[in-house]
Amino acid sequence: MLKYSLRRIIKLIPVLVAITLMVFTLMYLTPGDPALQKLTSQGGAVTPELLAMERHEMGLDRPFFVRYVDWVVNVAQGDFGNSFKDDQPVAVKLLKALGYTGALAAASTLFSVLIAIPIGVYTAIKKDSIFDNIVRVLTFTGNAMPNFLIALLLMFLFCIKVKFFPVIATASLKGMFLPTLALSIPMISRFARQTRADVMCQLSEEYVIGMHARGVKERIILFRNVLHNSLGSIITIVSLQIRVLIGGSVVTEMIFRWPGIGSLMMNSITARDYPVVQGAVLILSTLQVLINLLTDLSYYVIDKRISME
Amino acid sequence: MANNLLEINDLTVTYGDFKIITEVSFAMKPGEIVCIAGESGCGKSTLIKAVLGIKQLGAHIKKGSIVLDGRDITHLGVEERRQILGTQIGYVPQNTRGSFNNIRSYDVQYQEAMRSHNKKFNRVEAIKCFDRLNFPDSDKLLAYQPWEMSGGMNQRMAIALAVLLGPKLMLCDEATSVLDVTSQKEVIEELAKLRNELGWSILFITHNLGVASHIADKLGVMYAGRMVEYGDIRKVLDDPIHPYTRKLLAAIPGKDRKLPVGLEGRPPLDGAEWEGCNFVPRCEYCTDSCKTRPYKLQEIVPGHYASCTSGRSV
Structure with missing residues (x-):
């Protein structure tokens, strides 16, 4: 049972990496500038300088891969960022x-x-x-x-x-x-x-x-x-x-x-509260994968022949 | 008769309205092995189903009676029947996966069977039983699930469980027909040994007359729902009376690379419904009277019964 479970869990790692990559890429490719969105939602005039500063502060001017790794590290620590809408932690x-x-x-x-x-x-x-x-x-x-x-x-x-x-x-x-x-x-x-x-x-x-x-x-x-x-x-x-x-x-x-x-x-x-959508999609996809794992493990408990796959 | 373990009297069995067995009668003494042979569809397995009496099998006893050890068990209630199944009547099916749930260990299934009859399950006793039957790795067997075992081993585990439950009568429905020769030999030898040691009576359904000649005391030959010949195995094999038995024995495959002689034609589907002899369409000795003369199993020579003697001088 332990061996079978470990094998199934190891198989999940690439799936989870793929999920994070897909979720991040989708949000990256979504039209609209999150910095502009944030400034607009706060009210007031948005100047190009202010926008550039905000983009720098939000880390949007960094390369894709750096931003992805940063995001994954933060997510792993439970930090999904803050909502654009009300600045509450996602x-x-x-x-x-x-x-x-x-x-x-x-x-x-x-x-x-x-x-x-x-x-x-x-x-x-x-x-x-x-x-x-x-x-x-x-x-x-x-x-x-x-x-x-x-x-x-x-x-x-x-x-x-x-x-x-x-x-x-x-x-x-x-x-x-x-x-x-x-x-x-x-x-x-x-x-x-x-x-x-x-x-x-x-x-x-x-x-x-x-x-x-x-x-x-x-x-x-x-x-x-x-x-x-x-x-x-x-x-x-x-x-x-x-x-x-x-x-x-x-x-x-x-x-x-x-x-x-x-x-x-x-x-x-x-x-267009992207951090919330991003976090929700990630959490839900991960949950789907975990439920899949639990389902597979329960199959094994019922019928040991499953391990012969 | 009082000293019979099983008496089948004038038994007629149907599936719905379709008659499968007509007026079959025979008796088995304690410790006796009776083989029933015949073509597919002749009603051999239905006979076993009728004795088991499990309603899911759909065999309905229309007429006649089944008496086990002096007790009429023809129309027992569900709970009364459950109590005698396993403890008085054992069963080994043809399908080697037919005795046990394939994905639960023998251990739990042995326990469930024993506890259903308020018997205590003792693993040490079970292992002793495996040793007595010369099972390999006897101490590990209970932990296995049936799918991990060969077909032959599954049949042997079913026999071992029967030993623990302690029936007087074993019903084996072509229990060796799908096994290889080695497993066949093991199962047959086990059954013969248990008959000698425990006094089991065994009703053995088979197509294989070689197996029958090895293990049986008596042989019954069925044709299209009727018992056409019954008697001491040596008498039936050495001096068959009924034309069908003679043809059946002639059809045993040899080692001469030739196909067995076989029988022309097929048994009539409604054979059990016939008033006269239902072997008429395939019998080379039949006369007009055969078509109307009522079926009756008669004692032709002492201990040897047949429903027809055509083509044979007695």
């Missing part, structure tokens, strides 16, 4: 927004997994029953509906008709409920369908008959073997979904005014 802003997005992502993923997996397993066992048919219709619908529509419907129902939740979500458990539900409905649909398909596939495997033939208890066959063997593809779909959520469920966050990374990115792009 790291603080990112951390705060990530906290909100992380909480929402964790809550909706956990909620979805806890609901979807038992439903998926049960519908696989009770294939073609009334319950299975009802779940099939619901999961089709949940899968087909776009997030923003679910969010608006929930808002209409719970905030306007029933008036149980505030329209603008507050950073509290109650405020989190509707955005979590809006994100969870399509996820529950996807996870339940995937679990049902995988469990059904496993139930038709011959080892299940082999276990029945030596009188192994049904729950042991189902939960310790069938579900264990189905976990690979369930983890794949859950990890894909987490990556989408971490990337910021922009629309949902915007609808519920949830101050997560999606909202922060949208606002920073509109305001």
Whole structure:
């Protein structure tokens, strides 16, 4: 396990270097002068001398590679620079927004997994029953509906008709409920369908008959073997979904005014606040890579044959 | 009969509406090895499925009964059946990956099987059992996962687990047919040894009459869902009665670089539904009466049964 993990981690180093290089290059190539942007946002007249001085102070007149190395060293120390908009440290802003997005992502993923997996397993066992048919219709619908529509419907129902939740979500458990539900409905649909398909596939495997033939208890066959063997593809779909959520469920966050990374990115792009955008893209890409790593490691825990790649 | 371990009485088995086995009857004594041979699709494996009675296998007993050690197990409830599977009836499937979950260690799977029957799993005892069966590296085997083992070794691990669970009857569904000759020999010798030491009765399904002649006490020949001949292995092999058995024995491949004689035609798909003899389309001795005469297994000579004697002077 340790050897496999180390091998995977070593493989990540070039990926991370490539990410930093791409993020820095993209921002470098983006039209517009950050020094001019900064001076303009502070108000007052911008003279060529003042602009040159600001460019020198911001280090924009140095060669590309020097600026890149400098940026990477600073980032490695947690210094992502300051926001052009309000001169706040980018790291603080990112951390705060990530906290909100992380909480929402964790809550909706956990909620979805806890609901979807038992439903998926049960519908696989009770294939073609009334319950299975009802779940099939619901999961089709949940899968087909776009997030923003679910969010608006929930808002209409719970905030306007029933008036149980505030329209603008507050950073509290109650405020989190509707955005979590809006994100969870399509996820529950996807996870339940995937679990049902995988469990059904496993139930038709011959080892299940082999276990029945030596009188192994049904729950042991189902939960310790069938579900264990189905976990690979369930983890794949859950990890894909987490990556989408971490990337910021922009629309949902915007609808519920949830101050997560999606909202922060949208606002920073509109305001051309490059350090924030740069930091956010870097952090999100790194997180995607780390989630990939965790997914790969969990595959290995489930099925040792993975190490034979 | 009271001293039989397994009695199959007039058994008719269907998959949905499709009849696979018709009115098959035979009995096995404790410590006896019975081989069932016949072409693919004749109902050999269905017979095993009927005895196992696992509902997922889809074999439905339409008529007849299965009696194990004096207890009618034909229509047991799910939990009652689970309790006898493993502890009274053992099973080795044809697929060498069919006994165990491929990606979990033998250790946990042995534990799960033992605990399902409220038996304590003792690693030392398991290793002793491996030693008794002459498994190589016996002290390391439990840590492996089935995919790390050969097909033959997987079958042997399934047999070892059966030893720990202690059934009286072993069902082997072409358990050696996909193994190389060395592994085949090991598995066959193990089963024979366990019959001698533990008194196992073994119902062995096989295409390989060579294997049958080595291990079996009795041989049953099935054709299109019916038992057409049954008796002492030596009698059936040396003096086959039914025309089908004679053709089947003639079809055993030799070392003369010639294809086996084989049988003309194919068994009828609805063979088990026929009132009269269903071997008629392929039988060179059949008469008009064969088409209408009801199927019946008769004792032709003491201990040797057949449903037809055409073309043979008794």
